[in-house]
Amino acid sequence: MVNPDPFWLCVIFIVGASVGSFVNVVILRLPRGESLANPPSHCPVCGKTLSFFDMIPVLSYVALRGKCRHCGCRISPMYPLVESFMGILFLYLGYRYGLTLLFFRQAVLLGLLLAVTVIDIREMLIPDELVLSGAVFWVSFLALSKVLSAWVQGPLKLLCEFPVFTKAAAEATFHATTDRVGAGLLGPPTCSEDLIGDLARGLLGGALGFLVFLAISLVTRGMGGGDVKLAGMCGLYLGPALTILAVFIAFVSGGVVAALLLLSGKARAKSHIPYGPFIALGAAISSLWGEQIILWYLARLLP
């Protein structure tokens, strides 16, 4: 194991937190149909444009003690929370995958899921743009992995030896893991050399997620079209086996939270509870630890 260099750990955290600060912009502006680039970041209360020093992830919030420099209004703790979450996530993904395509693929998926979660809680909607960009990224990563696999000994190897991360872990996860869970078409599509296999696994997972939630929304009428599309997009990244696990986690976590809200009197039987966060949670857990969970379960089931 390469000793993690504190300098590079800080760099990765800062890059992740900066991505988190873009996720904040998406959360704030996408539901209102505003441009993500213009106008530059400003205080939502007094409208003053923020300077560079007001926009340093996490640190600015701490330095300003959570208040706008100009009007003194409270800045939502959502900003530093999303930024720190993405920073820590980048460190974990780096540790897990090394600086490989899988790292970027997981970062994109989990960043999108975080945006979906916060937007659905705040606005009770899941923007089509997020679901669509998830699908476009999925196709792009498949194409990119095919192109890059021609030079595995070249640029990708170099990425694996990036000083922050363990090289062995990176190489182990880079090579296809599809024969570990559900050999063949059931496993998750990874960024492997097997383009047709990844494509088939992803499309099967996407169709499964989409159809399961379509059936539920037709029966219960409690779930929106956004949830159905989101489940389909997640299935693309997960493949069939991990999609089933994600659906299961979404149901259990959604049921537990709904029961707690009902019991505590915070929600009534008729009130609408956003379902996107539970689909996102199921997909996130399943994409990160799904294979281990399924293998653990199968080992207990089959003596």
Ligand SMILES: [Zn+2]
């Ligand atoms: Zn202000």
